[in-house]
Amino acid sequence: MDIFLARQAIYNTENEVVAYELLFRNSNSNSFAGDVNEEKATIKLISNCATIGLSNLTNGKRAFINFPKGVLLKDIICLLEREEIVVEILENVNPTYEILTYLMELKNRKYIIALDDVVIDYRYKEFGALIDIYKIDFVATTKSERVIILNEIRKINPQGQLLAEKVETKEDYKEALKNNYLYFQGYYFSxxxxxxxKDIAVRNVSCFNIMVELLSPDFDVDKIEKTIKSDVAISYKLIKFLNSASFSFVQKIRSIKQSIALLGKKDLAKWLSLVVISEMQNSNAEYTNNTIIRARFCELIAKEAKSSKESLVFMVGLFSNLDVFMNRSMKDIIVEIPLEEEAKDALLGCENDLSGILNLVKAYEKMDMKKVEEYSDKLNIDKKGLINIYIESIEWLNCLTKNF
Known part of the structure; x- marks a missing residue:
């Protein structure tokens, strides 16, 4: 799979590149697709940056990244180093109490905040002194309007810096220099x-490494936090999931470490397993969903059979198609996964309690009723109740997917 983005240089008064604005693209066409949701575009852009490497994209300079309201209030910014980015507030983000409170938090955390597409309206005034850099649109404003805007900015925020954007002519550039703009961006420059x-190899390896780390017997919270934060999309889904109505936490989730502590190792490993498998590229949505349903089905059957191995058999069900997802043999994959030997044996087809449950689930999926009866008898469970357990597994998946 190919991933795309664009970058546009930002210059200082010495015509040196001091930063880049990173722009979402979903094809090799160098333009923004208007039918793409802004929030999804930002998440995808950040995910692409993580894949390629932010410092590689900007040559070690700061990256201006656009943030719509929805992404701002999810605090995705906490996943990005403050020394590497400028938080660019989109022109359609209104200065509500909620937004202003959050921006104050960002200021306290030493993030640099820029306001995009400043034109002659009330909006930029209500942000007060929270803005570090004002990006004034030279296409959407007249020269006289820009004079008014500058005078207002100097009244409300004398420390605010000016960036002239959409500078397309030499006259625009001269005007900006004369009025003490510090930064410049536009077609006149570049x-x-x-x-x-390419994203397939990186994404699959990243997901696989996360799962290996989660299953390690030496569960190091700091290491797990770093591993999760290396994939912004997964980090975002985790925070969004824990901030959903499914949980009754008094405080909102503000960091990956906090998420790990609140969710706990067992449930975190399970939830991330679902997300990781979902992110694998060599599958379609239906195949992925069926794998997740299989894992839950295995877990619920273990519970029905009064087994103490519910969590382990969940992993067995979830990993039962890992050879397809990874395009490798199960035998080779198993060597690299620190699962208990019993689980490894089950995945390799050896007979034990876990493989018995997995075999029952596979037989039920194929509606091989002869084998369903055989495996049900071995587990001492009523095969008539399997339909209800299967429906419960589907409903569980539906409930989960509402939250990520």
Whole structure:
């Protein structure tokens, strides 16, 4: 799978590149697709940056990244180093109490905040002194309007810095220099440059490494936090999931470490297993969903059989198609996963309690009723109740997918 983004240089008064604005692209066409949701575009952009490497994209300079309201209030910014980015507030984000409170938090955390597409309206005034850099649109404003805007900014926020954006002529540049703008961006200097990369190998390896770390007997919270934060999309889903109505935490989730502590090792490993499998590229949505349903089905059957191995058999069910997802033999994969030997044996087809449950689930999926009866008898459970357990597994998946 190819991933795309664009970057446009930002210059200082010495015509040196001091930063880049990173722009979402979903094809090799160097333009923003208007039918793409802004929130999804930002998440995808950040995910692509993580895949390629932010410092590689910007040559070690700061990255201006656009943030719509929805992503701001999810505090995705906490996943990004403050020394590497400028938080660019989109033009359609209104200065509500909720937004202003959050921006104050960002300021306290030493993030740099820029306001995008400043034009002659009330909006920029209500952000007060929270803005570090004002990006003034030279296409959407007249020269006289820009004079008014500058005078207002100097009244409300004398420390605010000015960035002239959409500078397209030499006259625009001269005007900006004369009025003490510090930064410049636009076609007069350079157009956005397309960047593309391959994502399949990186994504699958990343997901696999996360699962290996989660299953390690030496569960190091700091190491897990770092591993999760290396994939912004997964980190976002985790925070969004824990902030959902499914949990009754008094405080909102504000960090990956806090998420890990609140969810706990067992449930965290299970939830991340679902997300990781979902992120694998060599599968379609239906196949992925069926794998997740299989894992839950295995777990619930273990519970019905009064087994103490519910969590382990969940992993067995979830990993039962890992050879397909990873495009490798199960025998090779098993060597690299620190699962209990009993689980490894089950995945390799050896007979034990776990493989008995997995075999029952596979037989039920194929509606091989002869084998369903055989395995049900071995587990001492009523095969007539399997339909209800299967429906419960589907409903569980439906409930989960509402939250990520």
């Amino acid at each position: 157009k956005p440059t397309m960047i593309s990369a």
